[in-house]
Amino acid sequence: MPEYKQFPLADTAEGLTEAEILGWKVQPGDEVKVNQIVVEVETAKAAVELPIPWAGVVTELLVEPGQTVEVGTPILTVDVDPAGTGGAPTADAGAPAANGAVPNGAGGEAAASSAAESDEMKPLVGYGSKATSTKRRPRKASAGSAGSNGATSGGAPAQPQGVAPEPAQPAQPVPDVPAQRGGYVPLAKPPVRKLAKDLGVDLRSLAGSGDGGVITREDVRRAVEEPPQPATAAPVEAGTRERRVPIKGVRKATAQAMVESAFTAPHVTEFLTVDVTPMMQLRQKLKSHPEFAGVKLTPLAFAAKAVCLAAKRTPEVNSLWDGEAGEIVFKDYVHLGIAAATPRGLVVPKIRDADAMSLPELARSIEELTATAREGKTTPADMLNGTFTITNVGVFGVDTGTPIINPGESAILAVGAIRDMPWVVDGELAVRKVMQLSLSFDHRVIDGQQGSEFLADVGALLSDPAMAITF
Template sequence: MPQYKSFPLPDTAEGLTEAEILSWHVQPGDEVTVNQIIVEIETAKAAVELPCPWAGVVTELHVRPGDTVTVGTPILTIDTDPGGAAAPAPAPAAAAPAEEEMKPLVGYGSKTVTAKRRARKGPAVPAEPAAAAVQEQVGQAFTSTNGSAPAAVRPAPAQPEPAAAGGYVPLAKPPVRKLAKDLGVDLRSLTGTGADGVITREDVQQAASAPEQAAAPVATRGGERRVPIKGVRKMTAQAMVSSAFTAPHVTEFLTVDVTPMMELRARLKNHREFRDVRLTPLAFCARAVTMAIKRTPEVNAAWDEAAQEIVYKDYVHLGIAAATPRGLIVPKVRDAERMSLRELAVALDELTTTAREGKTPPGDMVNGTFTITNVGVFGVDTGTPIINPGESAILAFGAIRDMPWVVDGDIKVRKVCQLALSFDHRLVDGQQGSEFLADVGALLADPGMAMTF
């Protein structure tokens, strides 16, 4: 007889509580194999593809693309024994025909499709109790092998339905929804040109390139545009508010002549060990930070409020703030203190490329010890960065500019940048913060100082 197993949303990262369903890679009636990718989700940190732990036939999708789901909530059901012996025949009123006419979930288009799945076994289950049963499964075991299908939320009709914000859920396929999200286009502001009003990729691309030509938003007033707070933006907001109102921030600034560093960078580009490496000023900054931490370990410590302890760390998991289409994330370079300048350059290049592609694993964005935010890439001189929760300091690395500078009593044009260090005054005293910032500045102003560290 059929063996139904429900797949709950797993915790893909430490402390994950919810995630948004981006797109389904399977539909009811599809056969799946072990480790086949079945769904793409967006956590508060990254987009993640989830594999299937079983082989079988998909019988139900319990959530739609765009839904935010709590960890532990069943998101689909699979029959792992579709060829098993038949169960007792259900009552005629409850039986679903073998070639049942099913309307797809909102976002998959409005055409009716023929579901290629086996007739459903077991007693009839009303829609409302089914939804309640799904809620009761939150946090329960992965499987249900009693021979009857677990209660499930039925697929919604394809026509637009009221949205929480008072507008309507637009018709668009999951890849189109993802494209719109990446380009910052509100689907509710568009009129679909596809069959039955479905929004197409061309509709989204046209709106992104000429937003003034897009249809007026349905759920807006007075030129406003409302976007749900979720995903990376929600995580960033919670973290920054928690840090700003928990750790007493102090920010210090230092202007540095980095001409010697830039000259060394130019020479190293022709060195055989660096010819195939993208050697950026950020790599020099990262190397200076890891060396300076050895002399001021307080900036690499953590405040444990629950245990009433200060945790000093002998390793440096260096966070690099990276701007991505999904928002700001901070992936980590693990054990950065053990890396040479070349190794750091390679690691930073790989880290930023992966982050911009939205492929950073959730595990790479937790347990950092110190962060650098490179505001210089945006042409910004400096700022007052907010410390990441669980850390004690963050360094802003500003733009490198040609500026007048006094050298041996003469004014010359030099390469100059500004540094800003924010630190938690519970852990780091003013003297310690100042010494650390001065060490970083000294290493950038004269890389030869590294010989003395």
């Protein structure tokens, strides 16, 4: 006898409340194993692949790609006992023995094995100790009892308890909508979906009266009595040159974080223009060094190293204002965030303990980090608990800007484009490689003197990398 379980959308990172379904890795009828990846979702922090904690056969995809659902909402139904070995006798298994035992102990052994397997299963990330129970429902041995899927053993739909029988209707069966097809997918629980299918009601034509627009049994019955009028789309002006895109996922999270930061921390931004010709010469020289073989050594790597060195002399830039505790928290490590533009929006993955890395290690980490971010594979854990951020606007040919501090940090450095510009060297005019830097900092934590000293140190290290031996 089949046993169905619903797979809920998990909380993949602390504080997340919703996620968008990006794509399914399985389809109805597919067999799945424990911890197999079944769906890719986009949260407010990143795209994440979710594993399923049970083995079985997929029976229904409850949400289509592109739909945003709240954490805890069922998104997939799995038959965890497709072979019908849950302990109840099947049609050809014969009657149970007089003592109630299943012949040969097959059903009991299967149930015990399944229970033991379930007890040993570890909770997956985001499920915690409140994972869906793996205990089997008690079943009656009667041939007329209802199965867990709401149908009798004879195959006729089971009437919901406490509900008066519906008047006979000329049912028009609604074909199942393929899960991969685009368009609106109504929110409704499996029993309601079954009732609608039995009564020939298209759920897509209904407006749910439940919380969050969920379609209820009453909505389905009301549709049978009074068929709804087809919804008409809002008139669109011919030749319109506008389009609307829902605010969700990474874009929504970025907007909320930036607004919170801009109106919480008093921002101050300072600017510095530096001659980085010596840095560019050293970069060219290091490319032939064996230690840098296969390393993509960029100006951003030099800036990252300069920030880590300068932060030791001005620890305020690597601290945090804790208003609730009335404290300033100084960090003795640098978890360096690198702002990366991706097709889904701006993300800021972190390089853990960047201050303990050498220049080639930083260069490799930056390359791996940005490549992963552009592929949308950055995990939520990789974007938490940063202490300082660098945004490289120079890669877009921009000279500088006034960056907004990331929440939970006190400063952010913008690195501009490197340009050939006239510069005075030893009293003479020359063409040099010039870069602009801008530092935004939280004036509650960092005074103007401290911010200026830090920015000057970063500039000195980029204009003359030999200064690093003095830090």
